[in-house]
Each structure stands twice: as structure tokens, then as C-alpha cells.
Amino acid sequence: MYAARMLMAAAVALAGWIAPAAAEPRHGLSIFGDLKYAPDFKHFDYVNPAAPKGGRLSLVGPSAIRTFDSFNAFILKGDAAQGLSLLYDTLMEGAGDEIGSAYGLLAESADVAADKMSVTFRLRAEAKFSSGAPVTADDVVFTFDILKSKGHPSYRIMLRDVVKAEALDPRTVRFTFQGELVRDLPLTVAGLAILPRAYYDTQPFEETTFKIPVGSGPYTISEYRNNAHVTYKLRPDYWAKDLPVNRGRYNFDEVRFQYYRDRTAELESLKAGEIDLREEFTAKDWVTAYDIPAVKDGRLIRLTLPDATPSGAQGFFMNTRRPKFQDVRVRKALELAFDFEWSNRNFFYDLYTRTESYFENSDLKAVGKPSEAELALMEPFRAKLPAEVFGEPVKASVSDASGADRKLLREAQRLLHTAGWKLDSSQRGEAVVRNDKGETLDIEFLNTGPTFERIIQPYIKNLNLIGVRATLRTVDPAQYQRRVKSFDFDVVTSRFSMGLTPGIELRNYFASDTASSEGSSNLAGIRDPVLDELMDRVIAAKSRDEVVTATRVMDRVLRAGHYWVPHWYKASHNIAHWDKFGRPETKPKYARGVIDTWWYDPARAARLEAR
Numbered sequence: 001m002y003a004a005r006m007l008m009a010a011a012v013a014l015a016g017w018i019a020p021a022a023a024e025p026r027h028g029l030s031i032f033g034d035l036k037y038a039p040d041f042k043h044f045d046y047v048n049p050a051a052p053k054g055g056r057l058s059l060v061g062p063s064a065i066r067t068f069d070s071f072n073a074f075i076l077k078g079d080a081a082q083g084l085s086l087l088y089d090t091l092m093e094g095a096g097d098e099i100g101s102a103y104g105l106l107a108e109s110a111d112v113a114a115d116k117m118s119v120t121f122r123l124r125a126e127a128k129f130s131s132g133a134p135v136t137a138d139d140v141v142f143t144f145d146i147l148k149s150k151g152h153p154s155y156r157i158m159l160r161d162v163v164k165a166e167a168l169d170p171r172t173v174r175f176t177f178q179g180e181l182v183r184d185l186p187l188t189v190a191g192l193a194i195l196p197r198a199y200y201d202t203q204p205f206e207e208t209t210f211k212i213p214v215g216s217g218p219y220t221i222s223e224y225r226n227n228a229h230v231t232y233k234l235r236p237d238y239w240a241k242d243l244p245v246n247r248g249r250y251n252f253d254e255v256r257f258q259y260y261r262d263r264t265a266e267l268e269s270l271k272a273g274e275i276d277l278r279e280e281f282t283a284k285d286w287v288t289a290y291d292i293p294a295v296k297d298g299r300l301i302r303l304t305l306p307d308a309t310p311s312g313a314q315g316f317f318m319n320t321r322r323p324k325f326q327d328v329r330v331r332k333a334l335e336l337a338f339d340f341e342w343s344n345r346n347f348f349y350d351l352y353t354r355t356e357s358y359f360e361n362s363d364l365k366a367v368g369k370p371s372e373a374e375l376a377l378m379e380p381f382r383a384k385l386p387a388e389v390f391g392e393p394v395k396a397s398v399s400d401a402s403g404a405d406r407k408l409l410r411e412a413q414r415l416l417h418t419a420g421w422k423l424d425s426s427q428r429g430e431a432v433v434r435n436d437k438g439e440t441l442d443i444e445f446l447n448t449g450p451t452f453e454r455i456i457q458p459y460i461k462n463l464n465l466i467g468v469r470a471t472l473r474t475v476d477p478a479q480y481q482r483r484v485k486s487f488d489f490d491v492v493t494s495r496f497s498m499g500l501t502p503g504i505e506l507r508n509y510f511a512s513d514t515a516s517s518e519g520s521s522n523l524a525g526i527r528d529p530v531l532d533e534l535m536d537r538v539i540a541a542k543s544r545d546e547v548v549t550a551t552r553v554m555d556r557v558l559r560a561g562h563y564w565v566p567h568w569y570k571a572s573h574n575i576a577h578w579d580k581f582g583r584p585e586t587k588p589k590y591a592r593g594v595i596d597t598w599w600y601d602p603a604r605a606a607r608l609e610a611r
Contacts, residue, residue, distance in 0.1 A: 025109035025122065029092065029187055031100035031501050032544050037244075046097050046588040047248030047597050053234070055600020056254040057581070059277040060266045062592075066259055066449065067227050067477040070208035074151050074195075076519040078208035079481050081230045082257045086250075086595075087130075087215035088193035091121050091140070093245040096588025099500045102190050103245050106135055106216065112186055116177075119186040123171040128239045129196045129216045137167035142197040144175070144189065146205055153517045157507050158188055165189075181539045184503035216240075218250040231256040248584075251599035262449040270576060271300075277577035277594065282451065283348035286574050295576075299608055303575045308589045311361035311569035312497025316445070316459075318563060319489055321515065321525040324441060329419040331562040334443075336412035337462040338565045341401035343455055352568035356395050358558050359498055361571050363548055366393040366555040373549045374556075377537065381530045386560050394559040396566050404462055413466045416441070423467050433467035443470045446489040448480040456493075485519045494523055495567075500590065501547055506535045510558065524563035531557055580605035 027039040043049045061082035070078035073085075092102035092110065104110075107121035127135040144165035147155040162185055163176045175189045199214040212221045218241065222233035232255045240246050258275050260266045263282055267289060270278045280286045286302075294300035318325045318334065325331060340354050357365035369392060370378060378390065388394060399405040413423065413433075421433035421441050432440045443463065445456050456472050463470040475483070483489055496509060507514060512527040514520040534557065537550040573592055582601040587593050 025111040027109060028101060028103035029110055029112070029190065030098075030102075035101055035103075036095065036098045037101075037103060041103075041244050043244055043247040044095055044097065044249075044588075046584055046586045046593065048582075048584045048599070049248040051248050051251045051582070051584075051597075051599040052601075053251050053599070054253050055580075055602070055605070056256060057252045057277065057595065057598070057600070058256040058258060058275045059594075060260065060270075060275060060279075061257050062279060065477065065481065066261060067481070068230070068259070069226065069478070071211065071213055071221065072205075072207070072209055074147060074155075074193075075206055075208075076152050076485065077206070079478065081224070083219075083230065083232055083255060084213075085193065085217070086219040086232050086255065087213055087217045087221070088195075089127070089135075089216040089240060090191050090193055091123075092187070092190040094191075096591040096593060097586075099590070100187070102187055105240060105243065105245055106194055107190070110186065110190065116182050118174055118176045119189065120168070120172060120174040121190070123173070125171065126239055127216060129199075129214050130220050130235060130237075131196065131198070131214045133196065133198060135194060135196075135216050136170050137173035138170070139197050140173040140194055141165045141167050142200070143192055143195045146195065146200070147192065150206055153514075153519045154508050154521070157511070157514060157517070157520070158504050161185060162189060181504075181536055183541070184539060188504060218246070219255065222254070227259055229256055229258045249596040251597075252595070253600075255595060263451050273578065276580065277575065279592075280574040280576060283351040287349045287351070290576065294578075297611070299579055299611060301577055301579050303577065305573040305575060305587055305592065307361075307571050307573055307592075309361070309591075310359055310364065310497045310500065311355070311571060312495060313358045313360070313564065314355060314495035314567040314569065315493070315564040316491050316567075317494055317523040318491055318565075319487060319523070319525055320527075320563065321487055322490065324443075325490075327419045328562050329415045330421070330441075333412040333415040333419070333466070334463070334468070335562055335565045336397050336408045336415070337466060337468075338396075338459050339399045339401070339403055339405060339408075339462065340396065340568065341399045342403040343458070344568065345401055346403075347454060348568070352570055354396055354398075355566040355569050356393070356559070357555050359502075359551060359555055360569050362498075362500065364498070364502070364551040364555065366552040366559070368392065370553070370556070371549070373545075374553050377534075377549060377553050378556075381533070384530050385557065389556045389560045393556050394562070403458060404465060409462065409466055416466065416468075421467070431467055432469055441468050443468055444490045445470065445472045446480065446483060446492045447472055447474045448477050449474070452493055484523070487518070487523070487525065492523060493567075496521055501544070502551055503539050506538060506554075510554075511535060526558075526561065526563055528557070528561070578608060580608050 028035045068079050068081040070080050073080035089106050091107040093105040095101045106123055106127050108124045109122045111120040148159045161177055161179045163178045165175050167173055177185045196214050218238045219232035220235055222231050224230040234253050266278055269275050290302055318331055320326055344350055344352055359365045397408050399408055416433050420435050423431055424434045425431045434440055460470040484492055509521045510526050510531055512532050514522040515525040515527050534554045541547040541550055581598050583598045
């Protein structure tokens, strides 16, 4: 599945592994139990194994990034192009209809030591890079060494307890672990994109580049224009096209990612037929902007696909590295001023549900009062936790949908007052809050593009009503990415989601030591020793029940910290596409499945052109 191949999501999608009782080579690895697919499986259940090859898919990627300046997706520097995961194979590949499974791709088998302190992979003899060179154990060792020492900081977090990789022979590689939190590590390393050592003998790893990379995956880059588009061409010599994990997948001859300045430009390009497919993320447009002849006569299809993956956390994240956000009462006051109910009614046609949890749309979400198991886990930390953690989980306030709920705004102002920000009405025409130093509470929302302006501006108006001097700064995409990576912001809008069985990747979002790690996903700058310990409990859990219990406790603590102003979610994908594609009858439960399971249908395309 495409999501499982995303470079930064590999460890997320494959986290949560428990070793078999005895060490033995296996065709795959799984979460807490048996694999769905037997050693002799022919293909995944959600594909059409006879899907035709050919045609082009032109689309806007799911990422909000609107610029790229590099084909190097493994470093912090630069903005990598979308789709680069199509260039690379991993040792094992995730199944889109199974929680946290992985089956042999570059590796034909995995042998986990009985003490769980190492895993040994046996590479396929036929595995080759696009250069024609074989994929060897030496390339796997090089990949591990370079990613851990010079890669994006997130790799150092994921691989912290992987001590070494060593080539036992040209086709056998062993990874050795340390510590007690080793549960996720076999599948973490199984999800790494494998890089060719020979390529980096002449190409500096740490630099951005538009040199076309060498990989072992199904596609290579055939064409690009900086900040406009990048096209991937299916390799006719792809070594793994007939493996069970790939049969019926990667059916397009070309996959082209287009870049636009904003969502409005994307939509108009779709209507004009300049792109084939786009996922709609704006509720108003989904309801009103597709009332056009092409939709009415069936040439442009609107499709809603269920999404069973955790919807995750989208919201306004407050940068607690800055002193003005370090008092939880201030953060809670800012949350009270956001009127979701008004926005949902006026902008979203009531299509969305308010996000409550960092693990929304999953059984990992904390609900009701803590269970006995949760209380037992929480009790040792009682003195370090706010009392509200031990009751119903914190939820965002519910307004009267007026746009400026006086009751909530009065409570927000009261919280600011108790936090030392007192209302000053001495300036004619402006009432602001000031602290004992006479400083005003100034907050800047960092934004890129016009999409969120209509959401932020009414929020700013409410903040102004309670004495907060809030402003909006819109910057170009490149500057936006630089500022987010270096945490140079007050408040930023973001969305992230966890895997179905969270593990090591949690550190990248919430661990104290990532708060100062440039490029990490810990946007709020969270530093909480209790959360650090709870994360270790999640990572070390030996059963699904233990994972759920520890994650729910984490969720309670995070929500009580008021690090964000939560937004909204929907458990589906709204996709619009021109009627020129076929797709399997069964969608992969945990993925969109568009790029790797759909195919170009020449007969449909011909009818479309004739109409």
C-alpha cells in the first residue's frame, strides 16, 4: 500500500511486533499473532491480480506541501518532492488490510532471535537496483549507518536502540538491538528504504539534489519541473513486479504529481482536465463546487471511500518553547476562544466532527472514566498529574455556535487573569491583556496559502475580544517549511496521525528530547517526564490490551496539557476523478489504495474523450 511505503511512515505502519516463541525464518512479521497471508500466498486480497498495465495518473498528492527543491527525502535540508517512496523498496512490505503486518520484499525471510535482541534478513538473489547492480547486505548496512548518522533527525530517534547492522555474507544482514524497548525494532528496520552504497560514492548524502536517485522500487523519475510537477515512470525491468506483495499493484505507466499554489487552483485544474484525480479536503467545496456538467453527466466522478485508520490530531499547535505559552491556563484560554460549532455550520456544512483525541477514530482514544487497568498505570504518577486526568478525558469546549460565545469568552478571560494577564482598557479603542512587566499577549498564526484564512480570521477576532493581540502571517511555502522545521512560530496548523499500533514513532511527536530536535514533529515542544515514561510503556507492551491501555493513558495526559486547539475530522476520503480508471472491488481497509491498486482503463478513457 502507498501509505506503508511513505518514508517517514514505515516505522509507524509496521510498529508493534512481537517475536515468535522460537527463532526461525519466516516469510513475514506480524503484530501480536499470526500472519493473515500464508507463505504460499499469491497476492493481497484487495488487489486485482490481472489488472492491466499502462496509462497515466496525474494527481495532487495528499501532502499540504506546495513546493519541492530536492529528490533527497532522507535529510532535514530542503523540501523533498512527493512520491519519492515509489523509487525505493524496503526489506518487507506492509499489507493494507492487516494491522501492522509485513511480508518479504527485498528480503525473502526474517529470522528473529529467541531473545528478541536481533533480527536477521535473507535477501532475494534477484533483487536489483535500477542501475542493474544487485541489492546486497552491504547496501543494507550502508543504509542503516548513513541514516542513523547523517539522516533526518527522526531516523536517529527511530533507530536509537539499534546498535549495528552487519553483513554476514553478501545476502544476509543482521541488526542487533539494545535495551528493553526492542519490541518494534525488527519491523522498524524492515521498513527502511534501502539505498545503494555505490550511488553515494559520488553523490553527497547530506545535500539536496535534482540528480535522479538510484533505487530498487517500481518507478524512476522521468521528468520534472521545479515547484510544478514531477513524473514517475514505471520501470519495465522492475525486478519485483511478480512477487506476491506486488502482484496487481503499481499498474500505471506514469504517475505525475502536480503542484499548485493553493486548493482553489487545484480544484480549477481538476475541472479543466489538467489533472485526473484529487482528494477534496475542503467541505464547502465538496458540497458546492462540483455542481458542474461533468459531474452531472458522470464524466467526473465524486467518490467517498471509508477510512479505517486513526484520524489523528489536526489543530492549532502552540509553541510552548516560548514563555507566553508555558502556562497551561493560557493555552486553555486560547482553546476556549475558538468556535468550532460556528465554523462547522458556516464553513463545513456540518460535515465534520470535532476532534477530541490525539488517537481519534481508533480504539486507542481515551473515553469515559479510566478503567481499572488505566488507573493502575496512572497511580504511580498521581502526584505529577493534574486531577482532571483521573476523571473524564478532557474535551474541547462546545459553543452556542454564535461565533462569539460570551460564556466561553468570559471563562477564557478569567483564566488569563489568573495566569497574570490582566485586562488593560486604558488605551482608547483597544482593550488588551498585560502581564506584570507591562507586556501584551501577542500571538502570530503562521500560515501558507488562503485556505485556512477564513478559519483563522474569526478566531483572531475572538482572541482580540479577550485582549489577546492576535495576527495572521502568510508566507510562501518554502519559508513556511523552514520556519516550522526550526520551530520559529507562535501557532501553526498541522495534522499528524499515529499507527494502528503506535510504537517508537511516538517519541518523534511527544518525547522531551525531541522538543529541541530541529525537524521533529514535536511542534508544541512538549517536555513531560510522565509522558516519556508512558511512551516507554506503550513501546514495551506485550499484548494488544497493554498497548491500548497505555496509549489511552497517554491520550488523557496529552489532552489535559492543552497543547493544541483541536480541529475536526471525518472518517472517509472524498475523491474526485475523471472516469478513466478501474479499481478493485475491495478497497484496502487501511489505505486509499489509489496509486498502487487502481489502473488505467483505455475503454473508459476512450468513451470519456468521445463525450
